[in-house]
Amino acid sequence: MLYAFGFERVDVVVSDLYFVDPSPLPGQETPEHGVRVELRVFERGEPTGSIYAARPISIARPLWRVDLLQDANAAPNTLDRAHHHPHFTGWAPGPRVFVEELTRDPLAWLSRQLADVSGLLKETSISPAEIPASDVHALRTAAPEITDTVRRLLQRVWSGELAPPIEGTGPAATSMRASWL
Numbered sequence: 001m002l003y004a005f006g007f008e009r010v011d012v013v014v015s016d017l018y019f020v021d022p023s024p025l026p027g028q029e030t031p032e033h034g035v036r037v038e039l040r041v042f043e044r045g046e047p048t049g050s051i052y053a054a055r056p057i058s059i060a061r062p063l064w065r066v067d068l069l070q071d072a073n074a075a076p077n078t079l080d081r082a083h084h085h086p087h088f089t090g091w092a093p094g095p096r097v098f099v100e101e102l103t104r105d106p107l108a109w110l111s112r113q114l115a116d117v118s119g120l121l122k123e124t125s126i127s128p129a130e131i132p133a134s135d136v137h138a139l140r141t142a143a144p145e146i147t148d149t150v151r152r153l154l155q156r157v158w159s160g161e162l163a164p165p166i167e168g169t170g171p172a173a174t175s176m177r178a179s180w181l
Contacts, residue, residue, distance in 0.1 A: 001162055003149050004059060005142055007135040011042040011059055012114070012142075014149050016162035019069065025096070032081050033163040034069035035153045037110060037146070038062045039120075041130070062088050063126050066113070067096075068106050068154060072165065076158035082106050086124045107147050114143035 003014040017036045021028065040063060045056030066084040074080060082102045087094035102109045113120050117136045121128050156162040 001153060001156070003153075005146055006042050006057065006059075007138045007142075008132050009042055010063065010131055010135050010139070011040055012139070012146055013038050013040060013059055014146065014153060016153055016157050017067070017069070018072065018163040018166055019067075020166065028071075028081060031072040031165065032067075032069040033072045033157055034067065034079065034082070035150050035157060037066045037068070037150060039064040061091055062093070063130070064088070064120060064124050065093055066102070066110060068110075068150065077154075079103055079106055088125070107151055110150060111143050111147040114146055115140045 001016050005012040005014075014035060014037050017032075017034055019032045021032065041060040043058040043060050045058070047053040047055045064084070064086060065088075067082065068079055069081040069083070070078040071080055080103065083096040083098045084102065085093035085095075086097055099109070117131060117139050118128070121131065153162065
């Protein structure tokens with residue numbers, strides 16, 4: 001399941017995720033599942049054809065990510081592997097950053113991050129010029145709706161409806177599956 005909240009220059013995408021880390025941290029060798037939230041660049045293309053033509057849109061490179069993950073075998077609402085990636089090099093995330101508050105109260109932490117984009121930018125490599133003031137305001141306003149979407153997706157992951165295990169063997173079964181890939 002993929003949700004996208006598009007603004008003027010950035011968007012937030014939210015999806016369920018099942019992940020088998022090929023290089024897990026010690027004690028984190030089992031599969032993970034949960035919800036991924038990304039702040040990304042939003043691009044609009046020029047319409048082609050008549051004035052009624054749809055405008056192409058792209059959800060482009062990631063700027064920041066939070067993964068609300070847990071051991072796929074753990075009880076619901078464990079989120080023992082919740083982390084974020086404040087830095088990206090192109091499309092590649094930097095290392096996982098674990099924050100106690102993110103594990104303890106992930107939805108409140110996420111809501112605060114989205115409501116304070118200026119603060120979020122201070123810990124990333126994103127230039128404040130990349131995010132217009134209108135997007136900062138729009139993200140602050142949409143933070144409760146985005147957080148509620150994340151809450152509902154987590155409940156669906158925990159019920160087994162979303163982010164099911166990857167079946168089989170080989171490269172496809174040893175990495176990740178998000179319903180939107």
